[in-house]
Amino acid sequence: LAIVLVDARHGVVEQTLRHAAVAALLRVPHVVLAVNKMDLVGYGQREFDRIVADFAERAGGPRPPRFTPVPVSALLGDNVVERSAHMDWYRGPTLLDLLETVPVGAGAADAPVRFPVQYVIRHGDSRYYAGQLASGTLRVGDRVTVHPSGTTSEITAIDALGTPVAAAHAPQSVSVRLADQRDVARGDMLTSGVDVPALTQEVRGAVCHLTDRPLRVGDRVLVRHTTRTVKGIVQDLGGAAELTANDLGRIALRTSRPLALDAYAVSRCTGAFLLIDPADGATLTAGMVDL
Known part of the structure; x- marks a missing residue:
C-alpha cells in the first residue's frame, strides 16, 4: 500500500503525479489519496471532489492506480483515527481504518x-x-x-x-x-520445483534514476541482484539520450555473467536490481525486471 499525500490548498502537482507513477511502476496494488490540510480550505467537499477528479484524470498512465481518497487534517486529527465532525459529507473510512482493513495478497x-x-x-x-x-x-x-x-x-x-x-x-x-x-x-x-527463474545475461526493465549523475548508453556499471553483483553495460535507455535524477525510463543491459531473474510482477526480490557506480560504490538506479 502507498499513501500519496496532497495539500488541499495546491491540489495535484507534478510531485503528486510522480509519486503515483512510482507506485504504479512498483505495482503497488492499493493507493490511498490522502488530501491533507482540509481545515485550510474550510473542509469543503467541492475542493476535495475537484482534487480527486483531477488525480483520477492525470494519474492514469499505462497502469492507472486503483485508489481510495480520504480527506484529512493531520494537524487536528480529522479522519486520521477518528471520524471528523467537520466533514459529515464524507461517508468513507478513516485513514487508520483503511490501513487496518486493506486486503493483502498471498504471502511470499x-x-x-x-x-x-x-x-x-x-x-x-x-x-x-x-x-x-x-x-x-x-x-x-x-x-x-x-x-x-x-x-x-x-x-x-x-x-x-x-x-x-x-x-x-x-x-x-x-x-x-x-x-x-x-x-x-x-x-x-x-x-526447487519446476517453476525456475530465467537464467540470462540480457536484462530489460523499468528504472528510476536516483542520482544527479546522468546514466547514458554505453556506461559500465555494477548490477546488484539479490546477493549477486556482476559487471554490466547499458545498451539502451528506451530511446532516451540519458537519465538524470528522478527520471523514470526503460533500460536494456548486458551483464558479464548470467543472473537468475523473475519478472518484478512475480517477485519483488528476484525481479529487482540496482545499478552501482563501479568507481565509488554509489547507487545510481533502481530497476524492475520485465521478462
Missing part, C-alpha cells in the same frame, strides 16, 4: 522457492549455505537446483537461529546443508 511463502545464498559457513567437513529465503517454502528432503551452474542436490538440514527445523518459510533467514559438496558460493541461488 506461497510463491516458488528462491533462496539467494548470502554466505557459506564451513563447520568441520560440512558446509551450510546461509541467506534469507526470498520466496517459497524449503523442506528437508527437497530437491534443489543451484543457479547459475544448474547442478542439483537435496536438502539434508535446515538451521534457523541455531535450531534445526524441518521447514523454512519466506522471509526467514536460515542456513541449509546439501547432500553433496557442491560448488556453491555467495550470489548463487537455490530453487
